[in-house]
Each structure stands twice: as structure tokens, then as C-alpha cells.
Amino acid sequence: MRRGTIGSLLSPGGIFGLIVVGTAVVCAGFASQLSQQNPFDLVQLSVADSQLPPGSLGSNGIVYWLGSDDQGRDIVSAILYGLRISLLVAIASTSIAFVLGTSIGLSAAYAGGWLDLVFMRLADIQLAFPGILIALVLLSVLGSGIDKVVIAIVAVQWAYYARTARSVAIIERSKEYILAAQSLRFSAARIIFSHLLPNSLSALSVVVIVQIAGGIALEATLSFLGMGLPITQPSLGLLIANGYTSMLSGEYWLSFYPGFVLLLLLVGINLIGERLRELNDPRESL
Amino acid sequence: MFLYTVIRLGQGALLLLAMSVLVFVAIYAIGNPITMLINPSSPQEVIDETIRRLGLDQPLYVQYLRFLAQAVQGNLGVSYISSQPALRLIVERFPATLELTLTAMTIASVIGIPLGLVAGYRPNSPLGRAIGTISIIGISLPSFWIGLMLITIFSIRFGILPTGGRGQTASILGFESSLFTRNGWSHIVMPAINLCFFPMAMIIRLTRAGVRENITSNHIRYARAKGLSSTRILFGYILPSISIPLITVLGIVFGVLLAFGVVTETVFAWPGIGKLIIEAIRTGDRPIIIAYLLFTVLLFALINLAVDILCAIIDPRISLSGAR
């Protein structure tokens, strides 16, 4: 990373992104402390408070700032918990995809030959297809459930990491310090992880940020379509889906607020990713 | 060029074959082979009879060959739900998807390309920055949520547009399209706009990147050195340079539209193949899933071929007959 990268993140967009994402992470982390009620604890719900518009005072003394759904759940609390699930799933998936994809990419670059050819062809073919299609197909075969969703997201994302890692590693591979390490008989694994990896990190960091956003969006879409997370672990996407039917009766808040939060989160992450990309691009003038 | 096309079609056929093997193995190895061709809710005797008749007790490669033999005759199985041939269902529904996709792509290009050009040429101007921000919002929008909000505002609140479905179609010169009727327009407006945000943002970003890359190149500097005006340089010199990557992008956009179309068609109940596949996945209607996959692979291969041919036409340095 270049000197002062953290400081350079402070473009207007970058600042906004950092604030949004920071807030989201804090909210998600302290969801149980911050929410007025646990929306999944049926004991705390009161059906009498169902379908209240935003700002209403409920029978149990809670103010439903963003309204309540047909089971009496406070939308604010539901969003906070949903945020946590959305973030966890996306971060877990992208972490696995990062490890898997980067290992494949670096190894392919280092080994060269047919290993490189096969894996990169595979990655290329996969990258030619939009992620949603791949995820849908996989889920149709695998079934539903949180672990299947993670597998699907990993399957979509590994190719981005593999391609990026490989591009950087190919350039690094021919540099002198790698030749020096090889002549010193370092093992391949050691060269890959101690030498090639650190130099790929700045390019990969951009991919990570973008893919987290992509993972959140993908999971939300899948959940909306009913193929993602189960009802017991409602992410923001599922919340929006649940509000779909109530829309026609004018209860917009069920879908609007979770969706708006999702939008803000994605914009924030993408702004950070954009700023990182600008910093990494040698062509951009200072 | 003829030879080139033939070779590429051959490659596409090979890819299709490879995909069919992949799909077949996946469904058979991971899924339940019995449910592949037989409706699981049929009575047991029918199931046993069908197993014997369809040779499901045969080894895998034999089954695959039978599948292949059926496939080249156009028989990709029969839908459990509607008992109609899977391939026919897909072909029937495809025009609706195509219409929606092309409409969205046109909107995305007509707005996106000029915006991208401006943002690339003057990236630090207020307009350039604004366009950049718009493009980031565009790629972050959860399309299903935007669709819902559009329906809430325009259909429910204001009641000026229908909540879903495709409008009436009319035929002009043998082409049937709902764009030719007023009713059709009212139905296609929201889904098309909903569908075009993400591709538009993509087009803006890629066009901008293309312009940025070209602007420091020698031939643009030379054009400036000849005293040409900014407009002339932008449209006469930079635009041709980026038209090749642009066409490639449009090919990708088409694929993205097909994918996102799945969501939009669901939200707006648009009767295309996207809605079909979602229903099929939900109900476990395997023949449709397989047919859809193979159809999509074929479509992508054809799009790639079209993109390559177009690029070769535009760039005089690429010759199709010889090496590229």
C-alpha cells in the first residue's frame, strides 16, 4: 500500500463511505443492545401492535420509529438484526472466496503451464456468466439454507480473486527477488505466501471491498427470490421480500426502510472501493 | 468471414456439449435422477414403469447418450407442472424477455454512453464528478427493491401505471412487440427502467475508463497537436477508439441484463424466461431448469460470436480470415 493510504481515503466520497460503513458495522455488532426489542423472540412481540405506521406508540410503551410488520415486529430492530446477518454472510463468504481464489490464482501464476491454463480458463468461463445465474443454478441443485448460500456466493466470487491474484503474481514472478528466493531453494508454498502474496494485497484489497458489496447484494437478491436464507435468519433481503405482499395495502414501510438501509450500505461500501481503486491506479494523477 | 463464422459456431457447439455434460452430471450426481424426468407425485407403478421405459436403471453414460439423442431432436423433457415440452415453453417465452432486454439496453446505452464520454473527458469538472457518483449509486441499487418502490409510487400511490404483466402486442413487418401499442408501453416502462440502472452504471464507468485511457495516448495528443477542436477529438478520434471495448461491454451488458431480468421479471410479473426459471427452481421443475441452462449457454455463445464479428468489422487491423 502506498504511504498515507488511510489518509488518502479521505475524499468526500471516501469519508461518506467510511461513515456509513462504520455506522453499519457498529449497529450490526451491537444489534441486541441497540434495538428496543429482539424481533425474533416471540415473547416480546405483541400482535396488537401489528402493522403500525412509522412513529406510532405501541401498547407496550415502545415507539415503533419505522413502523411494525404484521407480527408486531419493530422494523428498526428487524433492520438492525437483519444488517448483522447480511454483513456476516457476505463477509464470511468473501473471506472463504478470498482464501480459495487467491490461493488458486497465486499457485496458478507460480506453477504456470497447464495448471495455469486450466484454472484460468475455468475462471474465465465462469466470469463470462453473471453471478446471479450461477448462484441460482447452484441453489437449484443444492437446495436452500445458509450454508448453501455461502457456497453459492463463494462459487461466484472465487474467480475474481483468482484472476486478480494471478495477474499480479505473473508480473511479480519474473522479478529478481523471486528468482533469488528460488535459487535459495525456498519451497514453493513459502515463496507464494511470503513473497507473492504481500505484493498482491493492494490490488486484492480493491476486489475484497467490491466483492463484499457484491456478496451483500447477491444474498439480498437470492433471499428476496425465496432461495436464500431461511426465515429464521432474515437478512435485509428477506425483510424486503416479506414486505412485498403488504405493499399493495399501502404499508410501504415494511419494504422501504430495510431497502433504503441496504442501498446506503452498498453505496457506502462501493464508495470506499472506488476510492481504493483510484489510489491503486498508477495512471490517476495525484 | 464465412469460414470464421463456421469455426466459431463449431466452437460454440463444443461448448454447448461440454455444458450439457456438466449439467447432466450435476443433476444426476447431486440431484435425484428419478425426479429428473418423472413427476415425483405420480403413483408408484407409474414411476416404476417410467423408470424401465426411460432406462433410468441403466448406467450413467447410457442415460446421457439417450438424453443427448433426445436433445438434438429438440426434446429436452416435459415440464412437471404444465406437462408441456420444456424447450417449447422457453422458446415461447423468450420474445418477451428479448423485448424487455433490448429496451433496457437501448435506454442504458443512449443515456450511459454520452454520460461516460463526458465524465471521461472532463473527470474533474462538477458534471464529471456528479456522473461518477451517479454511476456508483447505480451499481449499488438493489434492483428488486427499486422495482418495488417504483410499483408503490406509480401503481399504488398514483395509479398511473399497471403493477405488472406485459401489455398488448401488435405486429409490424412480422415483428410482434408490445412496444407498438400504447397499452404495451405502459406495461414495459417500469420494468425497463428498473432493469436499466445497473447496466447504465456499468456502461458509464467503462466508457469513462476507456476515454481516460485513450486521452493520454499518442494519437490523441497528435490530434491535439494538429489543432483539432475538443468536440472533433472526442467524437471523431476518441469514440472510434473506444468503440471496440464498448461493443465488448455491450455484449457483457446483454448477459447481465438476462441475469437481472430474472429478478425484474419476478417483481413485475413479466412473462419471460426469467420468471419461468424462478418458478421452475421453486417448484423443482428440472426439465425446465436444464432447458433454460442450455438455452442460456447457447445465447451467450451467439452473443460472443456477434461481438467478435462486429469488432472485426470496425477495426481494420483485425482480419477474420487470417490470424488475429
Added chain:
Amino acid sequence: MSSKVISLSSNAVLDIRNLRTEFPSAEGVVVAVNDVSLSVGPGEIVGIVGESGSGKSALAYSILGLIDAPGRITAGSIKFRGQELAGLEEAELRGVRGNRIAIIFQDPMTSLHPLLRIERQMIDAIAAHRKLSRADARGEAIAALTKVGIAAPEQRLRAYPHQLSGGTRQRVAIAIAMINKPDLIIADEPTTALDVTTQAQIIREMKSLCAASGTALVWITHDLAVVSEMADAVAIMYAGSIVETGTVQEVLDSPAHPYTAGLLASVPARNRGAKRLSQIPGSVQSATGVSGCAFAPRCSRSTAECDAVPALMPGSDGRKLRCFNPLPAIADARLGAAQ
């Protein structure tokens, strides 16, 4: 060969004084053009000689205001026929570019647009400055191509750059440069990418074309042999500064600056019979934070004086020199083997 002295008179076509162009970078400010002063008279051919990194291209771009941000001209003046170009409005600069001052780049394969026909590119060059009908513009283009010695010009017009040979492409670039009858042409290493035979042809043709139309020519190169063949006067550039000027005969026969002497000594033709090619030790240092004479680290004649930056001083014979320890003027100063 004429022995015109570089004219300092007021009818100079180009008069650069103390030009300074800087490029901010992550490592500090790079001064690509450092206090350059140069003068070109009408119809005169001036060679600018320097190795890569000497700032010659930056100088060419600076004259036409083609320096890309964040680089910029920070000091000095560029007077073209009395009009100040440095800091001129873009719209006015455009009127000068390709019209009164034309430029030829090094590699026509990268400067001509690969996707446009020659015809398009030539007509654009005309249309940017004059209102002509399509037919008239086309006629001028054909005439221009014929003048530079291209056969079958109508067919060449319809061609794409990659379909032409290197020599033909560069001739097209020359035709484009001359099509609006400029007062000055700046040629940035126009023959470096060509083979020796074509190079010789192009040099001859350019010389006669410029003589016939009275166009002044600034020929930027690293090749002393080219300069000796075609230029009237020469300026030697090192690390962004002009270190020596004079007529070609003066500078090449009796160089005063140690760098010039080193350049001459390393020309293969002068080293016949020698066992090793004479080389200037070291390499051009990066132009950031230079203190003292830039050439001092590589100079065999440097002394403690050279810790200060020498100024470009005019001599009694009209030559200029930037050095504290110039070579003594020897009547028969031919270094290396006799020719």
C-alpha cells in the same frame, strides 16, 4: 552548408527565453525543461541533440502547450513571431497548432489514428483551420502527398495507417505538417523509427521542402550524424538544460562542452581503429533536486566550481556555453581517430 549564426534578431520565428517546465510526482518535482533559451530564425534548421531523458520531447510539447496536467510551464517565455505562447488561452493555442506551428512525432504508427483512413486524418488537419469544400480539401491532400514523394496518392488516401510502410507513414505525417503552410515545424525524432536508407531519404526531402517553402525547422534527435547533415545550427541538451549552442560546424568541429565532446567521441565512425567504443561514464541522473552542474558527476573536467549551477553564457562568436571548465579551443580539435 550555410554558416548562419543562431539569430537573436527580432524577426526570429521562435524565441524561447528561460523556459521551465515542471512535473510534480510522488518523488518530488521533476524539472523536465530547466531554464532553456533558444532562438530560431526564419527558414533556419536548428537541431536539438540530447539523449533520452534530456527533456527534448518535453521542450517540444511545451512550445505547443501540449504538456499534460499535472505538468506545467512554470517560468519563461515562448515568443512565436513576437506573440507570447506560454500561458496562452487554449482556444488561441489551437489556432496556432497544426497551422502556424506543426509538429511531427517520433512514431507515426502511434500518432496516426489506427482506425481512421489517411484521408480523414488529413482533411481534419485542414478543416481545423480553414473552411474548404470537401473536394478542395481532398485536392490539397493529394497535392501534399505528391509533394512528399508518395506515389498513387488517391489510393493512399483511402488506406489505413497499418497498411502503409513506415517510411510512407512518416511522409504522410510530414505532408500533414506542411499542409497549412506553417512557419515552423518541430520534428521530434522523426526518423528514429525508420531504417537507415529511408532515414536518409526523409532527411534529404525535408531539407529541400523546408528550403523551398522557407519553413523553419526544429529537428530533435539523439543522433549527431543526422544533425551534421541537415541542420544549420545546433543546441546540445542535457538533463533539461541547453549546455551548448552554435553553428553545426563550430560545435561539431570544436566542441566546448565536455558533454558534447563525449557525444562526439562515442560516435562509432570516429572510433575506427579504436579497441573500445568510447563512452561517457555513468548515466543521466533523475532531474529532481539537482544541485550544481548536472553533468559534473560524469565529467572528467569537473572541479569544485561545478558545485554551483553554471549559467548559459554567450561567447564572443555568437555561441553559447553552460560550463565552468570548457574544452580549450583547438584549431584541429578532432577527438578520436582522424577521419
